[in-house]
Amino acid sequence: MTSTQSIVDVRRAQDRATTKIAWLDSKHSFAFGSHYEPDNTHHGLLLVNNDDRVAPAAGFDTHPHRDMEIVTWVLRGSLVHQDSTGHSGVIYPGLAQRMSAGRGILHSEKNDSWTLTGEQSHSEPVHFVQMWVVPDESGITPGYQQLEIGDELLRGNLVTIASGMPEHRDATAISIQNRYAALHGARLEPGQSVQLPEAPYLHLFVPRGDVVLENAGALHEGDAVRFTASGGQRVTATAPAEILVWEMHAGLAAA
Secondary structure: OOOOOOEEEEEOHHHOEEEEOOOEEEEEOOOEOOEOOOOOOOEOOEEEEEEEEEOOOOEEEEEEEOOOEEEEEEEEOOEEEEEOOOOEEEEOOOEEEEEEOOOOEEEEEEOOOHHHHOOOOOOOOEEEEEEEEOOOOOOOOOEEEEEEOOHHHHEOOOEEEEEOOHHHOOOOOEEOOOOOEEEEEEEEOOOOEEEOOEEEEEEEEEEEOOEEEOOOEEEOOOOEEEEEEEEOOEEEEOOOEEEEEEEEOOOHHHO
């Protein structure tokens, strides 16, 4: 469903729900887990945008997912992924990862890369953003994909990280099972700017640094903006920053 009313809805970092325990500091842009908000369940096709920090030697034990496209983007540190399809590996900054839960998958995510690499254990937390979008077909075969996206490519440019949109088939990006959605990212130095795409739904998230959004003002680390029937604005860094942008050409009812 496409809305014709243009809306730019700024959501501040401090207004997010938080799950904080000994090993996890997780901030939720949308209703998640025990933090149920009936008026904040999604935007467009995006259901989850979790900003997570996990302590070393800790993480999420094996748990199930179904009928969800899960994209993980690491900002600092490293995260070990293992799943029931036999995939295992270390995700680090610049390595995009997608897991298609399909008809059912089990996986774990932990900050213990030394168990796979044989290197010495470390004391650095891992900081990552995990995003869930609905697939446009249920019950697909579970799958996994990862792709290195070079730092030089991301610097000063809005680059497609993950997409199911037909126009991105030739782009260097991981694929997701939704033809109406794409994730873009950029790393910006002060003064650098990028232009947002236009779409029925956009979601801009600032996981690191400070930027200014044209006609909306300053955005700081952890802030987000939900656009409806909008786009085309410029985002300019005022400090070293990273942004993640979901471009969505359908809403949940049309997925």
